[in-house]
Amino acid sequence: MTMASSKKKLEGLVAATITPMTENGEINFSVIGQYVDYLVEEQGVKSIFVNGTTGEGLSLSISERRQVAEEWVTKGRNKLDQVVIHVGALSLKESQELAKHAAEIGADGIAVIAPFFLKPWNKDVLINFLKEVAAAAPALPFYYYHIPALTGIKIRAEELLDGIQDKIPTFQGLKFSDTDLLDFGQCVDQNQQRQFAFLFGVDEQLLSALVMGATGAVGSTYNYLGKKANQMLEAFEQKDFSSALNYQFCIQRFINFVVKLGFGVSQTKAIMTLVSGIPMGPPRLPLQKASREFTDNAEAKLKSLDFLPFTGLKDRNLEACS
Numbered sequence: 001m002t003m004a005s006s007k008k009k010l011e012g013l014v015a016a017t018i019t020p021m022t023e024n025g026e027i028n029f030s031v032i033g034q035y036v037d038y039l040v041e042e043q044g045v046k047s048i049f050v051n052g053t054t055g056e057g058l059s060l061s062i063s064e065r066r067q068v069a070e071e072w073v074t075k076g077r078n079k080l081d082q083v084v085i086h087v088g089a090l091s092l093k094e095s096q097e098l099a100k101h102a103a104e105i106g107a108d109g110i111a112v113i114a115p116f117f118l119k120p121w122n123k124d125v126l127i128n129f130l131k132e133v134a135a136a137a138p139a140l141p142f143y144y145y146h147i148p149a150l151t152g153i154k155i156r157a158e159e160l161l162d163g164i165q166d167k168i169p170t171f172q173g174l175k176f177s178d179t180d181l182l183d184f185g186q187c188v189d190q191n192q193q194r195q196f197a198f199l200f201g202v203d204e205q206l207l208s209a210l211v212m213g214a215t216g217a218v219g220s221t222y223n224y225l226g227k228k229a230n231q232m233l234e235a236f237e238q239k240d241f242s243s244a245l246n247y248q249f250c251i252q253r254f255i256n257f258v259v260k261l262g263f264g265v266s267q268t269k270a271i272m273t274l275v276s277g278i279p280m281g282p283p284r285l286p287l288q289k290a291s292r293e294f295t296d297n298a299e300a301k302l303k304s305l306d307f308l309p310f311t312g313l314k315d316r317n318l319e320a321c322s
């Protein structure tokens, strides 16, 4: 077994994977192999975050979560850089079971959200919960998944990170799905001596987070806009900030458009089906399938931005970015 600290750092784009489902609501394991190839070959995305928000992780049974994790690890072997499994759950026992399982199947890391029904009301209690989960997989890098808008747990990440390695020796980074760049910036600033991964989770604002020191990004749109986002990362790396901004604006035009129509996991499933050609199927209740109208509008927008092959006259792609 390797020590958590000897693991290579999680960086670059990380796709928050969708859990493909059949029309009757079962998990469609049969397309996961294709999905891995699509991410690597078509989007240049080599790391994944499984069973998170986009993967409807909290809507799956524990047995389904284990099977999904296993399938991604198996199909990703020798193709993906890292497979991180989200193992957060309301029950500490379930979370520990999933953490242990992630270690057994050879995942590269685990992530945990704050339990959000009976809530930890302060930092110390939250740390205690996370610590117990992390201890179930003592050889795996541990990431805290901060997503206050969905969990309702508003404990600032900067506060949580203060001294966290003393409590959780496997702590390796933060997945920050919030727009508070003061909090995010301070996480980076106060931990400059540590080799943490700072993964930003608001795709439409990634460029601002890169300026603040993000070392990577986890998000839903990297499933189908990974190539564009990679071009933005590349431009940023080259210090070509005007090109980087151009790419970010281009991505924003799409996200802004779908947000106005109503955007969430169901819509991500529909868009990914459209762009990749791999059937993602409907979401599971309480989510509802994206409407036909949404999908048609999203398709037209993707074409006008040149994110999808466009068969009409080229000069109609007025919004396309280079």
Ligand SMILES: CC(=O)N[C@@H]([C@@H](O)[C@H](O)[C@H](O)CO)[C@@H](O)CC(=O)C(=O)O
Pocket (backbone or CB within 6 Å): 016, 017, 049, 051, 052, 053, 054, 055, 177, 201, 202, 203, 204, 218, 219, 220, 221, 255
């Ligand atoms: C609330 C939400 O779903 N946020 C997404 C973003 O990628 C989001 O879809 C994107 O920024 C567009 O708003 C990710 O942070 C979620 C995520 O990484 C996950 O699926 O675990």
